[in-house]
Amino acid sequence: MPWEVGLAETHQTLVLNDLRGRVRLQTDGQMRTGRDIVIGGLLGAEEFGFGTTTLIVMGCIMMRKCHLNTCPVGIATQDPRLRKRFAGKPEHLINYFRFLAEEVREVMASLGIRKFNDLIGRTDLLEVAPNSHWKAKSANPSLLLHRPAEADKYATYCVQDQIHKIDAILDRTLIEKSKNAIEKKEKVSFSVPVKNTDRTAGAMLSYEISKRYGDDGLPEGTLSVDFNGSAGQSFGAFLAKGVTFRLNGDANDYLGKGLSGGKIVVVPPKGSTFKPEENIIIGNTVLYGATAGEVYVRGVAGERFCVRNSGALAVIEGTGDHCAEYMTGGYLVVLGKVGRNFGAGMSGGIAYVYDVDGNFDYFCNKGMVELSKLDNDEDVSRVKSMIQKHIDNTDSEHAKNILSNWSSTQPKFIKVMPVEYKRALEEMKLKELDKKLEGIIEEEEIGGKA
Amino acid sequence: MGDPTGFLKNNRKVAGYRPVEQRINDYSEVELQLSEDERKLQASRCMDCGVPFCHWSCPVSNIMPEWQDRIFKGEWKEAWELLQETNNFPEFTGRVCPALCEASCVLALNDEAVTIRQNELAVIEKAFELGLVKANPPKTRSGKKVAVIGGGPAGLAAADQLNKAGHMVTLFEGTDRVGGYLRYGIPDFKLEKSFIDRRLDIMKEEGVVFKTNSYVGRDVKINDIMKEYDAVCITIGAREARDLPIEGRELSGIHQALDYLTQQNKTCAGDKVCQDSLIAALDKNVLVIGGGDTGSDCVGTANRQGARKVTQIELLPMPSKTRTDSEPWPLWPRLHKTSSSHEEGCERLWCISSKKFIGENGKVKKVLACKVEWVNENGRFNMKEVPGSEFEIEADLVLLAMGFVHVVQKDFVNELGLKLDARGNIDTGADFKTSVDKVFAAGDANRGASLVVYAISEGRGAANAINEFLSK
Structure with a gap:
């Protein structure tokens, strides 16, 4: 769909309903020249996106090999041999946009328009060029060029700021109460109620921490916050190191999104009577893109648990479909049933699943992973320690049962590991061994000489 | 592109020439050829560009990435089939073309170009070796007769294309042998003449009639040609030397x-x-x-x-x-x-x-x-x-x-009353039509002295135009 059609329709509809003044319209798609921009403006846009053109300016030659890591001009690649060939400079882009702006001004001047806002939606300034192409003959652009009568009384471009209601959100309270922790690294703990309209709780708090201390965050266990209630979306998003969020209740989707070193614990509220290991207490898409940190949930998660997790550690008592999808790093222990398509596109990290019914094989997508038992000490001690931490944090009865009957429960654990990841790890180990061997031989040689 | 990283693994390698002290004593071709294995590696350097500038710069629009991929895979027959779609005489351009394609090879932007010309030559020579290049006369004949005047690369390309389209083609060559500049301009040490004869034999077998020692305006009257043929294609080059x-x-x-x-x-x-x-x-x-x-x-x-x-x-x-x-x-x-x-x-x-x-x-x-x-x-x-x-x-x-100034005008060009362009060459539009009905001109006679590959391109273009003209 060419942008002209969608843009004209959107702009006209918003003007008709006196909503145009409250938004900005952005359009993109093969934007190249100042003329394109002015036409976009006349059809109703005030912001413009540039994709291909800017890449070309930086040296892209439309190789169409972006997916192969062989970009010969070093743009769409991480290969150092190819990146050396990158010849683009920021100045090239600056130059391009300067010329672009200049051309916009020229066109505006030729139309007698002083400010860009004055031309937005002025379809009366556009006329249809004669075109004898057989396809163009039957096209009627009059609807594209329609200017609603309402345009005379309502705003035709953005005149009103958005009200974001961000002044009284939960994070303001969190930051205020955590002041001593943030500024002086003092131990702070407190408790606050939470409700499902409190979204992205902890993100601004984490910003305050990472602004001061970067990736290091706060020392382990500095700040601890207890939440009671139903958390809204993205609870604990980007949570920084040294912060623990403990939620007594349940959580919506995106819990721990982009988790950056913090710890999140979710347990059912005190006095609840349901069996946590059989009930969902957190939503979908948990730990999306998490890079570090820990999550312990006494209960079951929704779908896509640990999707794109690249470094966090998580223990959960059951999950929905697509668990560990596209996971690239970190460790995951599932102490119960999982849904279908487990491990789809998983390229890194390790998942351990307590396969209580013995049918995990059916639920797993084995396109990229292989399954095995806990057949070495490293895996066994990792799983046991993760379960122990889960118990320490959540007091899970279910986990306690598993650990106290370890001789009969251990055989039911299945290790899920990406084939390529395993190969890479083994190679690294071999290299390390080789290095050690070399060291030993050298030492012996030196010893012999002495 | 059998190997997406071929260009990172293999450097450009040209076969080079025979040693000076040896080649200076004979007129045999000076250029050497790579082994088949090395040729495949060279072909693997082609990146199969999303926007292949080699197509763009090649006057006959060869589709290099496609056939270089086949070379890499050792699929010589497929490579040749793709190559002969666009180029009638790869054995000539493979030897003497300055390779416009290599100058605009995307790899040449920050590396060394793919050896496209030599790759082309490898394909056609392998095709001859495998016996793939043989006479393939048209199944049906149109009954129309076309005279091609001038047996250089433009005339040969036009004759080949017109014959394949089913027209009866007679080519008039002023000298004793067909080939034009390929024959009597380019020395044997760059292009051995047996390669021209090899191609002419196939064209003869396919039905093209070659009349040598038939200098139009001296041995043959242009008016006779105009009477006898349904269309005339002038490809006499630009032989007026400066x-x-x-x-x-x-x-x-x-x-x-x-x-x-x-x-x-x-x-x-x-x-x-x-x-x-x-x-x-x-x-x-x-x-x-x-x-x-x-x-x-x-x-x-x-x-x-x-x-x-x-x-x-x-x-x-x-x-x-x-x-x-x-x-x-x-x-x-x-x-x-x-x-x-x-x-x-x-x-x-x-x-x-x-x-x-x-x-x-x-x-x-x-x-x-x-x-x-x-x-x-x-x-x-x-x-x-x-x-x-x-x-x-x-x-x-x-x-x-x-260099050459323009077409030789005195022999029959003036007699026919052909309109000339500002530089003194035969004036045609993009449709290769001259100012005289049913007379077309192509190659150096039309565009001025240029490369073999442009001549082939022009000959093909004129053949298309003549075919269209005769099909009306």
């Missing part, structure tokens, strides 16, 4: 390059050349005036004939050895080239203007020359003689290789 009308031009020992090259080509073909008109370089100081490809061919030929010394002078400054900003990739850069002939021994001088031929007893002995400089005056480069820079060059054989 002369150097300075004092002493009438001295003996001053010849046009093409006359000289033709003689050697005839000699190589086994013909006896009359002693009176023999142009020989043996033990002579040879001066080649003109720094282009024809001049270079004269250098190679003179050295093979045993010249004492060969000097080549050029009026223009020496071009840059690398691309300049005024000719950015993917444009064709005018670069300083050292041909195989130059390697064989030759003094090359630039910015030299000839002022006078000096002779003794009617024979040229020396050339008075001077240095010139090119001054940028309001965007135009004007030539200025450097005062006091006059000098003499010993020369008892002078070869004029200064």
Whole structure:
């Protein structure tokens, strides 16, 4: 769909309903020249996106090999041999946009328009060029060029700021109460109620921490916050190191999104009577893109648990479909049933699943992973320690049962590991061994000489 | 693109030439070929670009990535099928094309270009070796007769295409052998003539009639052709050579390059050349005036004939050895080239203007020359003689290789009343139609002296236009 059609329709509809003044319209798609921009403006846009053109300016030659890591001009690649060939400079882009702006001004001047806002939606300034192409003959652009009568009384471009209601959100309270922790690294703990309209709780708090201390965050266990209630979306998003969020209740989707070193614990509220290991207490898409940190949930998660997790550690008592999808790093222990398509596109990290019914094989997508038992000490001690931490944090009865009957429960654990990841790890180990061997031989040689 | 990282693993490798001391003694081709395994690696360097500039720069629009992929996979038949779709004579361009494609090869942007020309040659030679290239006469005939006048690459391409389209084609060639500049211009050491004969045999078998020694306007009347044929395609080249009308031009020992090259080509073909008109370089100081490809061919030929010394002078400054900003990739850069002939021994001088031929007893002995400089005056480069820079060059054989002006007009072009363009070539539109009904023109006769590959492209274009004209 060419942008002209969608843009004209959107702009006209918003003007008709006196909503145009409250938004900005952005359009993109093969934007190249100042003329394109002015036409976009006349059809109703005030912001413009540039994709291909800017890449070309930086040296892209439309190789169409972006997916192969062989970009010969070093743009769409991480290969150092190819990146050396990158010849683009920021100045090239600056130059391009300067010329672009200049051309916009020229066109505006030729139309007698002083400010860009004055031309937005002025379809009366556009006329249809004669075109004898057989396809163009039957096209009627009059609807594209329609200017609603309402345009005379309502705003035709953005005149009103958005009200974001961000002044009284939960994070303001969190930051205020955590002041001593943030500024002086003092131990702070407190408790606050939470409700499902409190979204992205902890993100601004984490910003305050990472602004001061970067990736290091706060020392382990500095700040601890207890939440009671139903958390809204993205609870604990980007949570920084040294912060623990403990939620007594349940959580919506995106819990721990982009988790950056913090710890999140979710347990059912005190006095609840349901069996946590059989009930969902957190939503979908948990730990999306998490890079570090820990999550312990006494209960079951929704779908896509640990999707794109690249470094966090998580223990959960059951999950929905697509668990560990596209996971690239970190460790995951599932102490119960999982849904279908487990491990789809998983390229890194390790998942351990307590396969209580013995049918995990059916639920797993084995396109990229292989399954095995806990057949070495490293895996066994990792799983046991993760379960122990889960118990320490959540007091899970279910986990306690598993650990106290370890001789009969251990055989039911299945290790899920990406084939390529395993190969890479083994190679690294071999290299390390080789290095050690070399060291030993050298030492012996030196010893012999002495 | 069988191997997406081929260009990172393999460097450009050209086969190179036979050693100078060996090749200087014969007229066999100087260029060597890579082994099949090495050729495949070279083909794997093709990146199969999303926007392949090689297509764009190739006058016949060869689809290099497609057939280079087949080379890499060893699928020679498929490679040849793709190649022959766009190029009638890859065995010629594979040997003598300057390879516009390689100048605009995307890899050449920051690396060395794929060896496209030699890859092309490998495909066609392998196809001949495997017996794939054989006569394939059209299944049906249109009943229309077309005369092609001039048997150079443009005429041959037009004849081949028209014959394949089912028309009865007769090609009139003024000399005793078909091939035009391929036959009597380019020396054997760059293009052995057996490769032309090999192709002509196939075309004959397919039904093209070749009439040699049929110089239109002398041996054959243009009016007879106009009467007998449904369409006429003029591909007589641009053979009006540029002369150097300075004092002493009438001295003996001053010849046009093409006359000289033709003689050697005839000699190589086994013909006896009359002693009176023999142009020989043996033990002579040879001066080649003109720094282009024809001049270079004269250098190679003179050295093979045993010249004492060969000097080549050029009026223009020496071009840059690398691309300049005024000719950015993917444009064709005018670069300083050292041909195989130059390697064989030759003094090359630039910015030299000839002022006078000096002779003794009617024979040229020396050339008075001077240095010139090119001054940028309001965007135009004007030539200025450097005062006091006059000098003499010993020369008892002078070869004029200064290019060609336009088509030879006097023989039948004027008789037909063909409209000429500003440069004196036959004027046509993009449809190759001349000002006279049913007469078409293509190749150098139409666009002025140019490359073999342009001639093939023009011949194909004219054939298309004629086919369309005859199908109405």
